Amino acid sequence: xxxxxxxxxxxxxxxxxxxxxxxxxxxxxxxxxxxxxxxxxxxxxxxxxxxxxxxxxxxxxxxxxxxxxxxxxxxxxxxxxxxxxxxxxxxxxxxxxxxxxxxxxxxxxxxxxxxxxxxxxxxxxxxxxxxxxxxxxxxxxxxxxxxxxxxxxxxxxxxxxxxxxxxxxxxxxxxxxxxxxxxxxxxxxxxxxxxxxxxxxxxxxxxxxxxxxxxxxxxxxxxxxxxxxxxxxxxxxxxxxxxxxxxxxxxxxxxxxxxxxxxxxxxxxxxxxxxxxxxxxxxxxxxxxxxxxxxxxxxxxxxxxxxxxxxxxxxxxxxxxxxxxxxxxxxxxxxxxxxxxxxxxxxxxxxxxxxxxxxxxxx
Numbered sequence: 001x002x003x004x005x006x007x008x009x010x011x012x013x014x015x016x017x018x019x020x021x022x023x024x025x026x027x028x029x030x031x032x033x034x035x036x037x038x039x040x041x042x043x044x045x046x047x048x049x050x051x052x053x054x055x056x057x058x059x060x061x062x063x064x065x066x067x068x069x070x071x072x073x074x075x076x077x078x079x080x081x082x083x084x085x086x087x088x089x090x091x092x093x094x095x096x097x098x099x100x101x102x103x104x105x106x107x108x109x110x111x112x113x114x115x116x117x118x119x120x121x122x123x124x125x126x127x128x129x130x131x132x133x134x135x136x137x138x139x140x141x142x143x144x145x146x147x148x149x150x151x152x153x154x155x156x157x158x159x160x161x162x163x164x165x166x167x168x169x170x171x172x173x174x175x176x177x178x179x180x181x182x183x184x185x186x187x188x189x190x191x192x193x194x195x196x197x198x199x200x201x202x203x204x205x206x207x208x209x210x211x212x213x214x215x216x217x218x219x220x221x222x223x224x225x226x227x228x229x230x231x232x233x234x235x236x237x238x239x240x241x242x243x244x245x246x247x248x249x250x251x252x253x254x255x256x257x258x259x260x261x262x263x264x265x266x267x268x269x270x271x272x273x274x275x276x277x278x279x280x281x282x283x284x285x286x287x288x289x290x291x292x293x294x295x296x297x298x299x300x301x302x303x304x305x306x307x308x309x310x311x312x313x314x315x316x317x318x319x320x321x322x323x324x325x326x327x328x329x330x331x332x333x334x335x336x337x338x339x340x341x342x343x344x345x346x347x348x349x350x351x352x353x354x355x356x357x358x359x360x361x362x363x
Contacts, residue, residue, distance in 0.1 A: 002102070002128055006074075009035060010104050010130055013044075013074045014138040014232070018239045020046040020055070021142055022196035023254045026278040028107075028146035030077045032059040034098075037070040050278065052251040054080065056089040060096050072100040077143050078107035081116040090119050100126040105139055109150055137344055140358060141194075141232045145280035148301065154271040155282040157299055158195055160188070161291055161324075162306040162352075167331030168313035168321035169288045176287075177316065180306035181351035187228075189214050190237045191304055195281040197274055198258045201290035214256050228347040233356060254278075261290075267299070292324040303341060303357040305330060310351065330355070 017031030024030070024047040032055035034043035045058020053061075056079050063071070079089035079101070093101065101120055106129060108114045117127050148156040161169050162179040170176040192198045192214045228234035257279070261270060274282055283304075286294065294300055307330055313321035323331070326338055336343055336355045345356035 002130060005039070006102050006128065007130070007134070009033065009072075009074050010076070010102060010135065011138070012041075013076050013104065014135060014142060015235050016044055016046050017055070017076050017138075017142040018046075018232070018235045019252065020048075021236055022194045022256075022281065023047075023049055023252055025196055025254060025280045026050060026146070026149070026275075027054075028077055028143040030055040030075065030143070032056050032073060032075040034059050034063050034068075035072050035074065036067050042067070042071070046252070048251040049254050051085045054086060054089050057086075057092055060092055060098075063096065065096060068097045069099045071098060072102060073098045074102045074104075076104040076139075078103050078105065078112060078114065079116050079120070080107075080112055081119050082111045084111065090116050093120060093125065094123045098125060100128070103127065103129045104135060105130070105143060109147070138232045140344070141236065149275055149280045153275070154268070155197070155275050155279055156301045157271075157282050157284055157294070158191065158302040158304055159284045159286065159291060159294060159300045160191060160304040161286070161327065163308065163323060163327040163331065164311050164313045164316065164321070165308050165331065166312055166321075167323040167328040169291070169323050169327055171313075171317035171319040171321050173319060174317075179308055179311060179316070181349060183349040184306045184352055184354065187233075187237060187304070187306075187347070187349075187354055190233070190240045191283050192256055192258075193240050194236055195279075195283040196254055196256050197277075197279040197281070198256070198283045198285065199261060199270070199274070200258070201261050201284075201286040213258070228345065228354075231345045233345045267294070288322040288324050288327075291326075295324060295326060301359050303338070303355070305355045305357075306349070307331070307336075307353045307355060308351065309353065 013031040013033050017029050020029035027047055027050050030047045032045055033041050036042050043059040043063040045055050047055045056075055079093060081088045081090040106114055121127050145156045163169050164179060330336060338357055340360055341357035342360050344358050347354040
């Protein structure tokens with residue numbers, strides 16, 4: 001039976017999973033914690049870089065064995081039961097003598113195929129599963145890229161742009177220059193770190209020559225001014241900014257990468273190559289023409305938009321400006337609504353509004 005306490009502890013496990021988002025690719029980002037009979041957390045962990053320990057082993061590695069028969073393991077995804085680059089997590093759960101396991105999401109991917117629940121129950125362990133959709137947004141951010149890439153055989157695409165108050169992204173020719181304010185840089189750094197692979201279109205590279213690197217400001221306290229609503233991206237922002245990733249590759253750190261789409265290059269081929277390199281998500285930075293093409297092709301799975309509150313295209317550029325159909329819609333609408341998308345995150349950045357949408361899929 002799932003209690004309110006179970007839900008609260010599972011939400012904490014998902015917050016722990018924020019540490020693994022992107023870094024666990026091509027594996028799913030998972031969080032786990034161990035709670036004793038008094039409700040005290042005695043172990044926690046997140047999935048490490050591929051080839052290293054999963055969340056369950058990280059959470060259980062330093063726990064005292066004499067209390068585990070009455071302890072509960074909270075894990076955001078059904079534990080693995082197969083031998084891959086690491087041994088099955090079901091083995092260590094049984095060996096440690098855990099009395100109860102609460103699972104945030106079942107895993108019916110080919111390797112696990114939902115078998116772990118029965119394996120653990122056969123060992124005498126009590127299993128409870130959080131009902132579907134209770135923590136759907138947290139799942140979308142953490143395990144979502146893994147299951148998406150398995151299903152569609154491409155990375156999940158997050159398209160990002162900044163737009164003027166009248167919905168324009170760039171002048172007809174020449175660089176756009178900065179549209180959004182300084183606070184947007186914190187979220188952009190987080191998105192690049194979360195997706196782990198940033199791809200820019202040929203036009204964006206030729207005109208703006210972006211660096212596409214993960215750059216947090218020196219004053220990390222400015223994260224407090226992001227104004228993100230109480231959804232999951234705020235958790236990822238806080239984690240990344242409070243513990244900026246250095247250049248040393250550790251068990252928990254997968255280095256970010258970036259690429260540039262050449263003119264005439266087939267996007268489908270590029271996405272397949274990125275997936276083969278072990279990236280489940282791509283942050284796409286594109287101008288008005290290419291962003292419209294990707295939207296028209298139904299390849300956009302999420303939208304990250306910085307919408308200026310005051311800057312007009314005529315104030316920034318002497319030439320006529322261009323946007324895409326979605327940026328124009330967002331400029332004209334009183335409420336941020338896009339057909340086929342759901343707004344799951346927003347922020348008042350002072351000079352800009354930040355809007356984060358995920359695509360609603362029925363397939």
